[in-house]
Amino acid sequence: MKQHTVRTYKSAEPLARADQLAWKIAEVASDPVAIEADVVEMIGNRIIDNAAVAAASVARRPVASARAQAEAHPFQPGATVFGLNKNERISPEWAAWANGVAVRELDFHDTFLAADYSHPGDNIPPILAVAQHCGLSGADLVRGLATGYEIQVDLVKGICLHEHKIDHIAHLGPSAAAGIGTLLNLPAETIYQAVQQALHVTTTTRQSRKGEISSWKAYAPAFAGKMAIEAVDRVLRGEGAPSPAWEGEDGFIAYLLGGPKAQYIVPLPEKGEPKRAILDTYTKEHSAEYQSQALIDLARRMGPKIGDLSKVESIVIHTSHHTHYVIGTGANDPQKMDPKASRETLDHSIMYIFAVALEDGGWHHAASYAPERANRANTIALWHKISTLEDPEWTRRYHSHDPKEKAFGGRVVVTLKGGSIISDELAVADAHPLGARPFKRPDYIKKFRTLSDGVIAPSEQDRFIATVERLTSLKAGELxxxxxxxxxxxxxSRTTYGIFDWQHDAPAKRAATR
Structure with a gap:
């Protein structure tokens, strides 16, 4: 890997195209390196993982709304949408939109955390949609996805967005555009322009993950994927993009990140170096923010030691800066302690999550968030006894570059009435590559079958898994x-109507669903 320094340049200051981050990304994307076997295996795992989560969310309102929007844009040859007949084809950007929401709705697929945060599996819906629409092969798809993962992971390693309250989809737009560029075997010049346009139009704030969190949290990465497809389409027609997007005097770094004096170091593969970043990422066993994963596993372990939870006086979770300030009491969000809060908000409340995991001895993607579950009196009482504290050591480990030291969990101190203390700690989730039970292909298949049970017919489950198993041999048209x-x-049932499916009686239909 080569380390690239990225900073702001004044307009009068020379900055060759070859020295711009977007060009360097384009060079990586256009480098036709072979994809190694373990990377191919993991790409297949993540395709299964995404489908598993989409199956569990297919009937949820945000997913149904996105699918309805997509269905208003039929197209041939087009791309498929989860849940619909594969012969019902949708314009690729709208298929990516619908599938992107389905994949993100439950906060249950893969993650990568470093200088910033990410869910790199969000690259799959847009890249796959374009591959389907363009009649490409499984080998083409694997190449595109390897690039998408590589670029997003590398940007996340090098550039912190959340410090400046910029949402992490600002790394996803460029990575998806780069992945599509690889998929289509586009020249560096075209990818360079598409990456910059994608950055320009997918830069949004983190208010989507603060306060009253709405379903936009699931739509945001779908939006980035849709914008990436549109960016590539536009530049293929000969149009350019704002440049230099990262380094410009009025650009991304200068005004939205660290300012004109800030410098970032972004690692990227050397020419001819394999794209292996997907192997740095990890999926979720539980449907919750990634920093919750190890703590859910720890709650399962601590519950029997504590016994009668009514005897708990207080619980303090000593953890990293991120966990404390984003999903802990350091966020100072009263909504995180509110039993009437949305699922999206409870997903970002480690206090709620730890309380429920202690009581139930586990976590369920639907039942654990149900309003009746959140409103139990004993749960509320326990929930409100839980707080978080930033521990410098856990913050240091969170940011460590040593995979064996990097940690996403914390130390939990339970004080019982009477003064006795029970404490335990866990650095990484059980499903993490370095955890107690690292996820392998059988675990991904089990997750898919579990979440598909009662939703997808067993024969259709079998067909899908068999298709993934021969991923690299899929021919043109088989994607x-x-x-x-x-x-x-x-x-x-259809309960929402909008502009795209407007009918003369649409106002009456909307009124009937209120």
Whole structure:
């Protein structure tokens, strides 16, 4: 890997195109390196992982709304949408939109955390949609996805967005555009322009993850994927983008990140170096913010030691800066302690999550967030006894570059009435590559079958898994098999209408659903 210094340049200051981050990304994307076997295996795992989460979320309102928007944009040859018949084709950017929401809705797929945060599996919906639409092969798809993961992970390693309250999809737009560029075997010049446009239009604030968190948290990465497809389409027609996007005097770093004096170091593969960044990422066993994963596992372990939870006086979670300030009491969000809060908000409350995991001895993607679950009196009482504290050592380990030292968990101190103390700690989740039970292909398949149970027919589950198993041998036109179809009743009834499916009686229909 080569370390690239990125900073702001005044307009009068020379900055050759070859020295711009967007060009360096484009060079990586256009480098036709072979994809190594363990990377291919992991790409297949993450395709399964995304489908698993999409199956569990297919009938949820945000997913149904995005799917309805997509269905208003039929196109041939087009791309597939989770849940629909594979012969029902949608314009690729809208298919990516619908599938992107389905994949993110439950906060249950892969993650990578470093200088910033990310869910690199968000690259899969837009890159796959373009591959399906353009009639490409499994080998083409693997190349594109390897690039998408590589670029997003490398940007996340080098550039912190959250410090400046910029949402992490600002790394996803460029990575998806780069992945599409690799997929289509585009020249560096075209990818360079597309990456810059994608950055320009996917820079948003982190208010989407603060306060009253709405379903936009699931839509945000879908938006980035859709914008990436549109960026590539536009530059293929000969149009350019704001340049230099990162380094410009009025650009991203100068006014939205650290300012004109800031410098960032972004690692990127050398020419001819394999793209292996997907192997640095990790998926979730539990449907919750990644920093919750190890703490849910720790709650499962500590519950029997504590016994009667009514005897708990207080619980303090000593953890990293991120966990404390984003999903802990350091956020100073009263909504994180509110039993009437949205699922999206509870997903970002480690106090709620730890309380429920202690009581239930585990976590369920739906039942653990149900309003009746959040409103139990004993749960509320326990929940409000939990607080977080930033521990410098856990923050240091969170930012460590040593995979064996890097940690996302914390130390939990439980004080019982009477003064006795029970404490324990866990650095990484059980499913983490260095955890007690690292996820392998059988675990991804189990997750898919568990979340698909009662949603996708067993024969359709089998067909989908068999398709992934021969990923690199899929021929042109066969990528449309990388989806699943469900019975129409599993999609739920249409309850929302908008501009795209406007009808003369639409106002009456909307009124009837209120």
């Amino acid at each position: 449309t098999d990388l989806t699943f179809t469900v019975d129409a009743k599993q999609l739920g």
